[in-house]
Amino acid sequence: MTNSLRIRLLWWLLVPLAIYVFVTGKAAYDNARHTADLVQENTLLASARMIAGEVEWSDGRLLVDIPPAALEVFASPQGDQVFYNVSVDDGRLLAGAPDFPTRKTSAAHDSPVFYDAAIHGKPIRAVGMVRQMYDNGAIRSVLVSIGKTQASRDAMLREIWRPQLVRQIEMVLLAVALTCIGLTFELRPLLKVKEEVMDRDPMQLEPLRVERMHTELRPIVEAINQCIARLGLQVAAQRRFIADAAHQLRTPLTLLETQLQFARQHREMEPTLSEALAAMQRSNRSMVGLTNKLLLLAQAEAADYTQLARQKVDLAAIAQDVIEDLAMFAQKHDINLGAELAESAWMIGHQGLLSALVHNVTENAIRYTQAGGHVTVAVARDETRVTLTVTDDGPGIPAEARSRVFEPFYRASADTEGTGLGLAIAKEIVQAHRGEIALTHREQPMRGVIFTATFGAL
Ligand SMILES: Nc1ncnc2c1ncn2[C@@H]1O[C@H](COP(=O)(O)OP(=O)(O)OP(=O)(O)O)[C@@H](O)[C@H]1O
Numbered sequence: 001m002t003n004s005l006r007i008r009l010l011w012w013l014l015v016p017l018a019i020y021v022f023v024t025g026k027a028a029y030d031n032a033r034h035t036a037d038l039v040q041e042n043t044l045l046a047s048a049r050m051i052a053g054e055v056e057w058s059d060g061r062l063l064v065d066i067p068p069a070a071l072e073v074f075a076s077p078q079g080d081q082v083f084y085n086v087s088v089d090d091g092r093l094l095a096g097a098p099d100f101p102t103r104k105t106s107a108a109h110d111s112p113v114f115y116d117a118a119i120h121g122k123p124i125r126a127v128g129m130v131r132q133m134y135d136n137g138a139i140r141s142v143l144v145s146i147g148k149t150q151a152s153r154d155a156m157l158r159e160i161w162r163p164q165l166v167r168q169i170e171m172v173l174l175a176v177a178l179t180c181i182g183l184t185f186e187l188r189p190l191l192k193v194k195e196e197v198m199d200r201d202p203m204q205l206e207p208l209r210v211e212r213m214h215t216e217l218r219p220i221v222e223a224i225n226q227c228i229a230r231l232g233l234q235v236a237a238q239r240r241f242i243a244d245a246a247h248q249l250r251t252p253l254t255l256l257e258t259q260l261q262f263a264r265q266h267r268e269m270e271p272t273l274s275e276a277l278a279a280m281q282r283s284n285r286s287m288v289g290l291t292n293k294l295l296l297l298a299q300a301e302a303a304d305y306t307q308l309a310r311q312k313v314d315l316a317a318i319a320q321d322v323i324e325d326l327a328m329f330a331q332k333h334d335i336n337l338g339a340e341l342a343e344s345a346w347m348i349g350h351q352g353l354l355s356a357l358v359h360n361v362t363e364n365a366i367r368y369t370q371a372g373g374h375v376t377v378a379v380a381r382d383e384t385r386v387t388l389t390v391t392d393d394g395p396g397i398p399a400e401a402r403s404r405v406f407e408p409f410y411r412a413s414a415d416t417e418g419t420g421l422g423l424a425i426a427k428e429i430v431q432a433h434r435g436e437i438a439l440t441h442r443e444q445p446m447r448g449v450i451f452t453a454t455f456g457a458l
């Protein structure tokens with residue numbers, strides 16, 4: 001059978017209902033037939049009695065005068081045909097059709113006999129009754145038989161039975177319709193759960209709401225929630241591990257940096273050794289950079305808006321600080337670093353994380369733009385939004401790389417140093433602040449990239 005809950009439930013409802021309708025329909029039909037037969041037989045008998053009452057002796061002969069009323073009782077819109085036969089036991093026909101299929105009743109008691117027969121190829125219901133006639137010691141039995149076609153009886157049967165059947169079928173259809181509508185309504189919470197699960201961000205690990213949920217659905221939702229909770233623990237453990245590992249790495253690396261610096265200060269060293277130490281120091285620095293970025297990424301991923309919500313920060317001031325920090329770096333790269341900052345741009349957020357965001361994006365713009373290029377950091381605010389825009393006139397990002405630059409460890413340019421984590425961190429930070437980050441590519445009037453991050457203003 002199909003797997004649709006709707007169809008299965010309908011089957012459970014329809015099969016017993018069909019059996020019920022069949023059984024009660026059959027009983028109703030039997031009852032209706034019984035009633036119709038009874039009515040028809042009563043009329044037949046009344047008519048036969050009337051005719052029998054008219055049989056009389058006249059000059060030693062039996063005669064009958066058929067009273068019109070005896071046949072009028074059968075008048076019906078269906079136009080039934082009536083046949084009769086009045087005959088004496090010596091074979092003489094007093095009235096009616098000679099070929100009427102009479103049936104002899106026992107002469108002993110003149111109880112009427114009802115039977116089915118056919119005349120002129122038409123089926124009829126008939127009654128036969130005997131009347132004993134006495135005259136001067138002579139006894140004759142007169143058999144009065146009368147029969148009629150079944151049209152009016154069938155019509156009566158239909159009239160009694162059909163409405164009942166129609167009503168029952170209507171009930172079944174109503175039940176099916178109500179069940180379908182009811183199921184559609186009642187299945188809505190299930191679809192809502194589905195939508196809620198589907199629409200989730202991969203890292204949205206809050207439990208699903210169980211209130212206003214059907215009792216039957218609760219165990220499922222609770223099971224999903226338990227699964228989400230376990231997933232949450234797992235994710236938290238993983239983040240903790242990255243943060244711990246980065247933390248642990250940082251100390252020996254910092255120590256190593258100091259030792260290397262100290263060793264290189266001893267000038268009497270052999271030049272090759274000094275070169276080796278310098279190389280070690282470079283790789284050590286890049287390891288320090290990587291660990292710091294991993295730590296920042298873990299921190300950004302773990303940041304929770306509801307916790308951030310208690311802090312107010314001025315993004316314009318943060319951008320100002322970052323620009324000052326990067327001024328030397330820009331100078332070294334011969335980049336014209338400009339700022340277009342609103343007087344203030346208050347929003348909810350984490351000072352350290354937002355500073356890292358502006359830093360990463362601005363550093364990229366400086367690093368990937370050719371010497372002599374321009375980088376502008378702008379912070380604007382309107383009624384509802386605070387917008388950070390970092391624009392450069394560098395070479396831009398190749399089309400095939402644009403959709404991937406936010407992935408961790410993805411780098412579009414292999415010739416420069418970097419971890420590929422900068423934009424992944426930026427994206428996490430923006431998401432933690434419930435903002436939106438976008439990358440726009442410029443071709444005209446000059447090439448370059450525009451990064452935009454938008455947040456809700458205070
Ligand atoms: N303003 C830009 N102009 C051109 N290319 C860019 C720009 N910003 C980023 N990219 C490209 O996107 C890639 C990913 O940037 P991302 O900041 O994530 O990593 P990275 O700069 O390579 O390393 P990291 O920032 O961790 O030191 C870069 O390798 C670079 O090729």
Ligand SMILES: [Mg+2]
Nearest residue numbers: 360364422423
């Ligand atoms: Mg970068």
